[in-house]
Structure formats: structure tokens, C-alpha cells
Amino acid sequence: MRDFSYLRADSIEAARNAAALPGAMLLAGGTTLIDLAKCGVAEPSTVIDISHIEGLNAIDVTADRAVIGALARMSHVADNPRVKSLFPAVSEALWQAASAQLRNMATIGGNLMQRTRCPYFRDPQNFPACNKRAPGSGCSAIGGVTRGHAVLGVSEACIATYPGDLAVALVAFDAEVDLGQRKLKIEDFFLAPGATAEREHDIHPGEVITAIEIPGSAAARRSTYIKVRDRQSYEFAAASAAVGLELEGDGRTVRDIRVALGGVATKPWRVRAVEDALKGKALSEDTIRKASELAMEGAVDHGANHYKIALAPRVIARSILKLGETA
Amino acid sequence: MTVHDMKHAASDSARLEAVGGRLSRVDGPAKITGAAKYAFEQQLEGLVHAVLVGATIAAGKVSAIDRRAAETAPGVLAVLTPDTIMELKGASDWLGNPPSQQTYNPLAREVTYSGQHIAAVVAETFEQAVAAAALLKVWYDETPAIVDLSDGKAGDGIPIDAMTKEWGDAQAAFAAAPVRICAAYNTPREFQAAMEPHGLIARWEGDELTIWEPSQWLDGMARTYAEWFGVPFENVRLVSPYIGGGFGSKALALAHSAVAAAAAKMLGRPVKLVLNRPQNFTSYGGRAATRQTVAIGADRDGRIQSIVHRGVNETAVDGMWVEPLGSVTSIMYATPNFSSRQNVVRVNTVVPGAKRAPGENPSAFGIECAIDELAYELGIDPLEMRLINYAEQDPHTKKAWSTRQLREAFAAGAEAFGWAKRPPEPRSMRDGHQLIGWGVAAGTYPVRRAHGEAVVKILADGSVEVESSSIDMGQGTYTILAQTAAETLGVPVERVSVKLGDSHFARAGVTGGSRLAGVMTGTVYKAAGQALDELIGLALSDPRSPFQALQANTLQVRDGRIASPRGEGPELSIAEFMAAIGRDQIEAKGDTLPASTTAEERYKNYTTIAMSIPHTDGDYSRYSWCAHFVEVRVDEDFGTVRVSRVVSALDSGRLYNPKLAESQWKGGIIMGIGQALLEEGIVDRRHGRIVNGNFADYMLPTNADIPDIQTISVGIPDPHSSALGGKGVGELAIVGIAPAIANAVFHATGKRVRDLPITLEKLI
């Protein structure tokens, strides 16, 4: 048996203390943790079950901000009527993620902490080399099967795609992660691999996500999330875009625009170049498509993922066009 | 054989329970409520657990295995390696050919594919076995592997002369034809991907072996076990009450089966071994990757003058699998000149195997895309093109079709689909950003025939039992055999219980090649008829029978009651009659073999496929046929393809139960949609290893990918194909779906994708 101890935390304090123990991991919905334990990737010595902590699953949404507790279920947040009307991209990102069964189990805190789907990362028995799992061991993906790998934010150490959907919408709208003692911009919470592929999040032992906060805005109210994939449901994104749009009174000129990409980068990827190119401009299909191309600046492909460089700007463009049509 | 002349069949076919009625699956409630116990869900006393360890290289030698840490891990009972597992005897193959080796070791010293079993750990609990398996240290001498068909080391392969089909002078006629097309079509390695994994429980009692294992062929697998362990065939009992999907993969006893049975023998404890999901992608073969080139020469009216076809499929370094790629090519269209040849190429993979319609499926992808390309080349409607070249007889054997309702299928499908409204030009229909395309393709599958055996018992309470070692993997055997017995005997269907999935029952051959329903309905019809004859005989002649006084020459049984045809005299329920004559059962064992069949031939008939009856035997060529009409929507920016409409018209002859036949057809169509758009075993070419061997990464269609599917039956009873007039159902509908989709994608986009699956990067 691979033994581990199981601890049920009934307060955030208790969870924090236990999480500071070496080899400890938090258990929320378990859909990532148990999966990775089965693959032999996660081998916690202590599992701290936080799913029974009271009061961490609240969903509190006003026009000013949404505060979503770390234990709120993906399906509950996706279906929340105020999330749907004030942050449609957040709701759309959630309901297009995973499957109904997974969304009913999985929590928002766990969702931010999900790991890459790089097949080499998930198969330690056959592919010992993986800098994310075993720092310094090398990268099995480079030179291998790379159809799903990232083209943005990659390094020589790691090209693994950040797979999630929700966080893409969150970076677009400047959300913050509440870790109790400190709050971080979501963009800073996620780390590109650089030379330290094993560090994916700015979170330290003993820290627990308690909530995420999303500031309300006109762009968030008029937002969408388009996810492109071969299979109609239950597949990670080949490319996705979260876009929010605020137009001037003329109904054409861009006052505010938010653009973020998923499925193509090593972290949820905000693309300010596209935003800057479109702010103050009158929308036309041509301007939109040209500006969207700027998202791919610095993109590097590894063969089979080359198509993402063509695809991602189209996903952005279509998202903006869709929002423009629903004026 | 003649089409069974059942009086009540004609008058009662509207009745749910009659043959031809739309009775729901009798095993449905048990499955939905979870009451159905699958093979390796048995709870046995003293059960221990085995976990396999697979090679992490694709070619080379296992030079050393350090077992110490695993052997001393908690709960571990045995660590089996090629050196420590008991020696088994070689077993003959599925044709009954004797083994090439005297001995057999299911754990490999010489590794020929990644994932090949090299060791196993047996422990008191599953978790202990998993943990200990991770402690084995293995050293290899790795040698270069041939990873796939495009590997530079793969070469042209081995010609398979038995696959050559030629008539006329195909090369010359092609060269001389005024219109020519030639293209290459590829299909990737695909997997059966059944929900229920492979696995088994093995228990020895003395030299008697019981195996609980999902199986498409109890008798064949029991023979293999018996040969491996050198025990009489009768000493092996295989139990397989339900099967959670097989699709061709569960017909043979495999290396992991041998490991479990050997471990049980060595330890004297029942052993359970279930492959984990990734192992289900490396422990047995899926559909081999294929390459085909199809060249068609035609005159300007679209009449085909010549077809030149070349095919290649991958096989294993140490095993042979031929996926017959010219099977549809050679019979679908009339052509005066034809040539098809095939090679197989050895690569480092587990030996490929049967997946739904092996051969016909990839074959149709080639010819049905090629004919579409020819149609566009000539500016002829693709459906018209198929009618112009309609084969009035089997072009290969020149025999008459037993029945071929393909013209009717084209007509009915086209009508229901609205094909006449199709604009001929590609890219001429759109809805916003979605390009819309319509495609058509035909499919076919041979009528494979064999013999079966069944026991029908009429019990004292008037109920009926049917026993057969055939199986139900969801296709409806329990249901149609109950219908057949009920109708033949004249009892209500709920009084019939069908018992399947035990090799100690009356014997049956393989459930594969869409043959089971035709074989077993015919067999049960015969056995039930014998039981009925005996019942009526007793009623007329037994001195205790209340009917004896009637002096009638026959009686009739309806709704479980016996009476004279004209209604005079007594009327008794079967139970009352059995009580009157003091019998507690009437049993008939029927089979469809000639009376002269020897015991040895019988054994061979059920435990090998050597005695299958060719579909072109005698005067006729026997096939099922279908025509698929498909609408796709392709996003012009994203390249994503969604199937938005399917209408298929199918000729499976007479349907024993249309509801179940439609389910089977729809299942085939859904699997075909997966094949066309999603499924592909992706190999890391440096390691020769499948990297998407799990259900999150090996893409199968979800409900959201499947539109409403309309199926239309255009079949008529085929007296030359089976006792009751049916032809094959299970495999037919997957044949032709992928080319229909590829053709629709071309119509939508103007882009011809000849490599499956049609993923988005091929269209952007």
C-alpha cells in the first residue's frame, strides 16, 4: 500500500496548519488529486480534506464584484443567475469545462490548482524525464507528441499547456486570489515555467485559497468565452478566448476591451497587445482580425502544435465579433 | 435452407414478443439497476489480486529484474517474471492450427512492443499489488524499434497473396481510360475502447479450472486454457454472463489471461486480474493502421473501366494480422478490370486485432471516397455515380447476390434526406460561419455463417428455458432467443428464460462477424421445434394425456395452452398437461450440423473458426448493404467538424427485432462518427508508445457529438443467408460512415481529407 494519513480540517486555521506539514496536500473535490495519485504523479503523505469547512462555498455577486468561495462547486457557479448576467464569460468558461459529473464535484479553489494534461507529465513510469515533476530531469515532450502543447510562454525547460478554462476568464477581468494573509492578482498567481517548471503557482506551504474576487465592469457584463476543440464537449481547449467589450455611446468605438487566451499558453494568457490595438478604434471585421493576430507575438511551436498559432487569433476575433453583434 | 414458414409469424409479427417484434431488451432492467453481475464482479472466498508490469521499451531484451523490494512488500504472495512463472504449453490458433512452439510464456523476455507484460505481482489486496508492482526494478538491452508504417525501417512489407484479387487487365485499362483519379487513403491505429476493461478471475479446484471472464467466444477461449494447462477441454468452465462491450476484442484468451490462470494454479488461490485503462490500449490489438491507394479509370459517362487498389496494414513483429483492405473494393461496383493486392508491414506493436467490421471498414473508406472524387471529376452527382456503376452480380465471384437491396437503400435514404436538393458545387451552403456539406457513401458486410447448438427445456410449470454457451454483449441475444423460443413453442415471452455465457451449456462458436443472431435464432428455432414436436407427440400418444381420446393427428400450442386446431376437445395449459402425464420436463438439444458430423468435427466447429461457412458458398454471394447520407457543419475559422444529420437505409434482410437492430445500426454509426472525426492512437515515435491510452485523451464521441440518426430498414427476408431470413446487423452500419463524412466535408469546404481522423488542424 502507498500509505498516507487522512486528516479532516474543520476550519481554515486547521487546514493551514496541516498544509504546512511536509508532503501534505489539500483535498477539495478530489477530481485532480485522486486522478494524479492514480497516475503516480501525486504521492501525498498527508491528505487534508477541506471539503467540510463551513462557509467556504458562498457565491456573493454584486455589480461591483463577485466573491466566490474556494469550495463553491463549478456547476453552482456556472448556474448562478448573477454570475450569468454580470460575468457571462465566467459562467461560459465553467460550463464548457470537463463533464457534468466533474463540475458537480470540482471546486473553484481546486480548479485554479489543476495541473497540466501533458501526457508525459502524467506517466512517470514510462517517461521519467519531466522538469515539472522532477526538476532537472529534462522534458520528454520536446521532440515528442506536442499537439496539445503551448506556443506562448514556453521555455526550454517546459512547454506544457495550462489546461483550465475558468482562469482564462479570470485573468481577462483582473480577478484576485484570496490566500487569507495575502491577495494576489490572478495573473501573478500563475507562473510561466522559465527555468522552474515545477513552480506553477505563487502559493506557499501552509497557504489555502479561500476565495476569488472578480471586480465588476462593463466589459465583464458584456463578455463571452469561446472554446474550440475537436469534440463538442468533455475535451480541453485546442484554443479558447475570454473576451469582454465595452463600447462608446456610438455603439462602434471600443472604450474597454479584455482579451485572454486558453489552451495555447503555459499559463492563462492575457493579451494586452490586442486590447491596446483595439482601444479607441471603431470595430470592423478587418480591424478585429488584424488586431487579433498580435496575440501570437513571440509564439514558438513544436511541430504538431503549429496549428494553434493560426487558430488562436481566430478564436479571439470570433469572440469579439460575437460580442459586437450582440450590441 | 428455406425461410421459415411460421404461420403465426406472419399474423403475429406485430406482437411485441414474436420474432420481428420490437420487444425491449430483457436484460435491460438488470443492467440499469446494477443487478447484473459482470464476469469479474464475482466475490470469491480467498480471492487475491494480480497486477501486471509492462515493458517501457518497444524493442529489446529484459536483461534483469530486481524483485527483492517487491517480494518483501506487505501482502505480496508472488512476483512472477519470465523466470518464475510456471511453464505453459503452446496452444493452437483460432483456426485450429497447431502451435509453432511447444511451450508458452505469457511474460516476455524479448520485448517486441511497449507495454508488453514482463512481470506480475500477486498480493492479498489490489492496493498492495499495485504498490509492490511499482517497486520492481527492470533493466533492458534496448534495440531500435519500428514504430509505425511511416518508419524508414518499416519497408514495403510482406505480400499476402491470399488477398490478391484480379480480373481483366486493370493496369492497361486504367492507363487507357479517358478519366482517371488516383489517391491515397489512410486510417490510424484505433481501439475498441469498450467500457468494461479486459480482466478475469481464475480458480483451480484440482485440475478443474473455472474462469470468469468477459468473452465473445466461450468455447474457443476454454479450448485455449485447456491446451495451455494440458487439461481436458471439459475441465475448463468459462463464465461470462454479461459483457460490457467487446467490439471484436474479447474473443481470444490473451497473455494476461494466461498470467492470471497460471498465478491461480501456482498459489492455489483464486486470482483476479483486471487490466487498468492504459493497459487496455497495449495488451491487445485494436484496428491496425492502414494505407490504401485507389486508382479508378472511367469513361466520360462515369462508367468504371478499371480499379487498381493497393493496401498495406501494420502487423506485429511476432504476430500476423491481415486487415482485408480489398474486401469492399472488389464487390461494390461493376468493373471489367480489377486488381487489388495487399502487403502487411511488421512494426513494434501488440498484434492488431478485430475491431467492428475489420477489413470492410477501412476498405470502404478507400473506395467510397475514391468514387466520390471520380464523381466530382466528372461533374456527376455522387449518388448517380454509384447507380451508374451498380453491380448487378458479385463482380468478383460473378455469382448472383442472394439479396441486394442497395438500390432501394439509395432511394429510401435519398428521399428521407432530401438529397435531390443538394447543390453540386462544394462550398455552396452555409449558415453564418458554418459551411454545410452533404455526403453519401455505401457500406456492406458479408453474411458469415456457422453452426450452433442449443438446449430448450419445457418445465413442469409450463415455463421454458433456453441454454447456449453463446453470449450477449449488448446486442440482444437474450432477447431474440426468448422471442424465437416463445414464438416457436407458442408460449408468452415472459415465460421463457434464456441462459447464456457458460461454456458448460450447449456449445456455440464465436460471436463475431455479425453471425450470432442468424446462427442462434436458427438453432433455437430448431431445438424449440423438436421440443414442441415431443410435447405434441406426448399429448397425442401418452396414455395419461387428456388429448389421447381425441384421435387427432396434431395439436396446437398458443399462449402456453394446448388445444386441437379446430378447438374441439379439451384445452390445457402446458403446466396442467405436464402434471397430467407426470413429467417434470421435456428437453430437446438441437443443432444445425449435419447428422453425420463426428465428435471431433463438432469440437472443431465450436472451438475454432475453421468450419465457418463461406458467404460465397454455393450459388450465391451473401452480403448486408447500406447507404449513409450525412450532413456536416464545418466552422470556417476553426476547422471543427460537427455531424448535424444522418440518414441511413440498411438491408440486413429480415430483422428478428427491429428495435434492437436499429440500436446496433445506430451504435455502428456513432462509432463511425468517432472514427471519422476523433479516434487515433497517437504514438510517440521515439519510444514506440501510445501516449493517449486513456479515456480523457483517446477521443470518443460524446452525446453532444451525435445528432438525431434516422435508420430505415429496406431488407427483405433472405432465404440463402439464414434459417429465419436475416443477414448481419452488428457490423454493417459502421462501414461507410467515415467516407460519407469525409465526402460531406469535401462538399462543405472543397478540401479533401484522406487521412482519418478529420481533426481541425487538417481544415484550417
Ligand SMILES: Cc1cc2nc3c(=O)[nH]c(=O)nc-3n(C[C@H](O)[C@H](O)[C@H](O)COP(=O)(O)OP(=O)(O)OC[C@H]3O[C@@H](n4cnc5c(N)ncnc54)[C@H](O)[C@@H]3O)c2cc1C
Ligand atoms: C477528465 C477530466 C477533464 C477535465 N476537463 C476540464 C476542462 O475541460 N476544463 C477545465 O477547466 N478543467 C477540466 N478538468 C479539471 C477540473 O476542472 C479540475 O480537476 C477540478 O476543477 C479540480 O477541483 P477539485 O475541487 O476536484 O480539486 P482537488 O482535486 O480536490 O484538488 C486539486 C489540487 O488543488 C489543491 N487545492 C484544492 N483546494 C485548494 C484550496 N482551497 N487552496 C489551495 N489548494 C487547493 C489540492 O491540494 C490539489 O493539489 C478536467 C478534469 C478531468 C479529470
Ligand code: SF4
Ligand atoms: S512539457 Fe513540461 S510537463 Fe510536459 S514533459 Fe516537458 S517538462 Fe514535463
